[in-house]
Amino acid sequence: MATFFGEVLSVYSRAVEEDEDELDENEEDEQIRRELEEKRAVHLHWSPEITELLKAGNKLQCSSFILAVGNNAASFLSAYVLASANWDAVGRALAWNERSRSGTGQSSEESACVFYRNKDDPSVLICQAICHIAEDQLFQWTEKVFDCLPSRELTVTVLSDCTVADYKTADYLCSSSAPFLRSLHSSAFSHQPVCQSLEQPNIITGLPAAVLNHCQVHRIAAVVYQCYSDVTGPDSVTVESFKPVLTKLGRSIQVDSSPSTDVLRKLIRSTEIQSNLYI
Amino acid sequence: MFISSQNSPTAFKGFTLVMPAVAVGNVGQLAVDLIVSTLNMSRVGYFHTDCLIPMAGNNPYASGKEDAEELHTPAEVYTEAELKLAVLQIRAPIIQTRTKRFRQQLVSWIKASGFSRTVVLSSSHAYQRDDQQLQGTPLRYLVTPSLLTASADAFKELSWKEMERIPAFPGVKDADAEPRLCIPGGGITKGLYTDSCAENLPVAVLLLFCSEGDNIPDAFALVNHLNDWLHLLDGQCQEPNSKWKIPTSWSLLFGGGIPPALF
Numbered sequence: 001m002a003t004f005f006g007e008v009l010s011v012y013s014r015a016v017e018e019d020e021d022e023l024d025e026n027e028e029d030e031q032i033r034r035e036l037e038e039k040r041a042v043h044l045h046w047s048p049e050i051t052e053l054l055k056a057g058n059k060l061q062c063s064s065f066i067l068a069v070g071n072n073a074a075s076f077l078s079a080y081v082l083a084s085a086n087w088d089a090v091g092r093a094l095a096w097n098e099r100s101r102s103g104t105g106q107s108s109e110e111s112a113c114v115f116y117r118n119k120d121d122p123s124v125l126i127c128q129a130i131c132h133i134a135e136d137q138l139f140q141w142t143e144k145v146f147d148c149l150p151s152r153e154l155t156v157t158v159l160s161d162c163t164v165a166d167y168k169t170a171d172y173l174c175s176s177s178a179p180f181l182r183s184l185h186s187s188a189f190s191h192q193p194v195c196q197s198l199e200q201p202n203i204i205t206g207l208p209a210a211v212l213n214h215c216q217v218h219r220i221a222a223v224v225y226q227c228y229s230d231v232t233g234p235d236s237v238t239v240e241s242f243k244p245v246l247t248k249l250g251r252s253i254q255v256d257s258s259p260s261t262d263v264l265r266k267l268i269r270s271t272e273i274q275s276n277l278y279i
Numbered sequence: 280m281f282i283s284s285q286n287s288p289t290a291f292k293g294f295t296l297v298m299p300a301v302a303v304g305n306v307g308q309l310a311v312d313l314i315v316s317t318l319n320m321s322r323v324g325y326f327h328t329d330c331l332i333p334m335a336g337n338n339p340y341a342s343g344k345e346d347a348e349e350l351h352t353p354a355e356v357y358t359e360a361e362l363k364l365a366v367l368q369i370r371a372p373i374i375q376t377r378t379k380r381f382r383q384q385l386v387s388w389i390k391a392s393g394f395s396r397t398v399v400l401s402s403s404h405a406y407q408r409d410d411q412q413l414q415g416t417p418l419r420y421l422v423t424p425s426l427l428t429a430s431a432d433a434f435k436e437l438s439w440k441e442m443e444r445i446p447a448f449p450g451v452k453d454a455d456a457e458p459r460l461c462i463p464g465g466g467i468t469k470g471l472y473t474d475s476c477a478e479n480l481p482v483a484v485l486l487l488f489c490s491e492g493d494n495i496p497d498a499f500a501l502v503n504h505l506n507d508w509l510h511l512l513d514g515q516c517q518e519p520n521s522k523w524k525i526p527t528s529w530s531l532l533f534g535g536g537i538p539p540a541l542f
Contacts, residue, residue, distance in 0.1 A: 033376075135332050135333075135374060136329075136374050136376065136377070138332075138333050139328075139329035139333065140329065143329075167535070168531045168534065168535040169531075169535050169536060170530070170531065170535065170536050171536050172535065172536040172537060172538045172539065184335060184336070184337065184350060185348070185350065186350050187349065187350060197337060197347070197348050198336065198337060199337070200336070200337055200338075200339060200341065200347075200527050200528050200530065201336075201339070201527075201528045201529070201530055201531055201532075202336065203334050203335065203336035204334065204335050204336065205332070205333065205334045206333070207333075208335075209333040209334045209335040210333035212335045212350065213325075213327070213333055213335055213352045213353070216325070216335070216350045216352055217282050217284075217325045217327045217352065218282075224335075
């Protein structure tokens with residue numbers, strides 16, 4: 001691209017190049033492509049009771065689905081909601097892609113998104129999605145999960161975090177104001193979000209966007225709370241910035257509005273020490 | 280596939296469809312933004328597909344606080360019934376392994392909806408022009424045989440230039456190599472055009488040679504070119520660029536504010 005200063009930079013063009021190789025695809029290429037697609041397919045594993053329910057053609061009894069995408073959002077739910085031990089793990093979603101760590105059974109646990117259901121109120125479902133879901137798997141993940149959920153009387157809340165470097169604003173943002181929350185909601189969502197709406201020209205991508213798209217198109221009430229943080233890894237300040245959401249979640253489920261520091265410390269693994277050159 | 284956002288079924292029969300190809304400089308998409316924004320078109324549905332990278336954001340054409348908080352998805356359809364115009368806007372890149380599937384979905388939707396004609400706005404890498412193409416206008420058109428009969432006179436009157444076929448191996452004197460159509464950087468444009476020829480659909484492609492950079496002037500050039508043919512705006516004796524309304528989403532195209540501490 002040509003810049004204002006007259007220099008020419010080579011910039012990656014977002015245009016997808018024409019695939020000329022479509023014409024030369026033989027049987028072997030097709031088979032490899034099919035196998036790769038199968039390997040990348042999203043699989044849902046539910047508890048036996050739920051598997052039976054779904055096999056009979058029913059949907060999960062669910063009026064509130066809370067999805068946490070990313071480490072900080074997942075840590076928030078773990079500390080403030082799931083710590084009350086009133087939750088059963090009822091299912092997992094597995095999605096293999098190039099970023100999944102291969103090998104031992106331990107890592108297959110890490111590359112799964114776990115679903116939890118509340119014991120006192122089984123209509124509340126939580127999902128912690130901390131593994132990376134690739135661009136080509138997002139739509140499938142969303143369709144497969146929402147296929148199990150009812151389409152009426154459902155409210156979806158998505159918590160997600162990303163870097164404040166992605167946030168565009170005309171006035172330069174002082175780093176002291178990060179982390180902060182912004183929201184986006186589907187047209188069917190009639191409640192008041194707990195924070196400001198995401199201003200143009202900012203957008204969201206990834207799993208929160210895929211879920212929100214699905215809900216918008218299928219007229220399901222959904223809201224995404226995106227936290228813009230200046231720290232890239234797990235961070236207790238970022239985790240705490242999701243607290244305003246508790247007011248909306250805390251109606252039917254027990255929330256712990258001030259978890260002990262031990263709980264928080266366990267969740268925030270100090271990966272920073274490993275990256276410090278001098279210790 | 281198309282999912283309506285209205286409560287009554289949408290009728291596209293006899294409408295003209297304008298859609299962009301995700302191509303170099305995003306010129307087609309910017310041009311479509313100008314059309315939707317200026318004509319104040321209303322959204323009638325979503326093109327819900329697994330072939331596009333998911334994204335979501337608030338209303339890019341917001342005119343004030345009342346309509347600012349309306350969610351928009353990667354591919355949506357807008358209409359302007361008076362002009363019998365429908366527009367498909369695509370806001371995200373196509374997933375690389377799914378370009379063929381996306382073209383198939385588009386072609387079957389165009390067929391099923393009964394559009395009288397489809398216009399694809401696209402662009403191509405300026406650096407890959409040959410010596411002939413370096414001179415004169417950077418705008419080109421392509422038209423499928425079924426639309427040629429209806430529009431040949433219009434194109435002649437406008438003195439538009441058809442996209443040239445290029446020899447497969449320039450410089451190599453090979454009698455066997457047929458000149459063929461090549462739209463580098465055009466994304467699915469060439470594939471969509473050849474599919475439309477095969478399916479006998481009335482499709483025209485309008486494209487512009489450009490490079491990545493500030494593509495707003497390119498978008499204006501393309502949309503004015505389209506307007507010369509389709510007359511979407513009334514013929515006013517104004518400066519050509521001032522009649523198009525820039526959408527609010529076009530702010531901060533090159534990033535946010537710069538921290539003063541940087542200097």
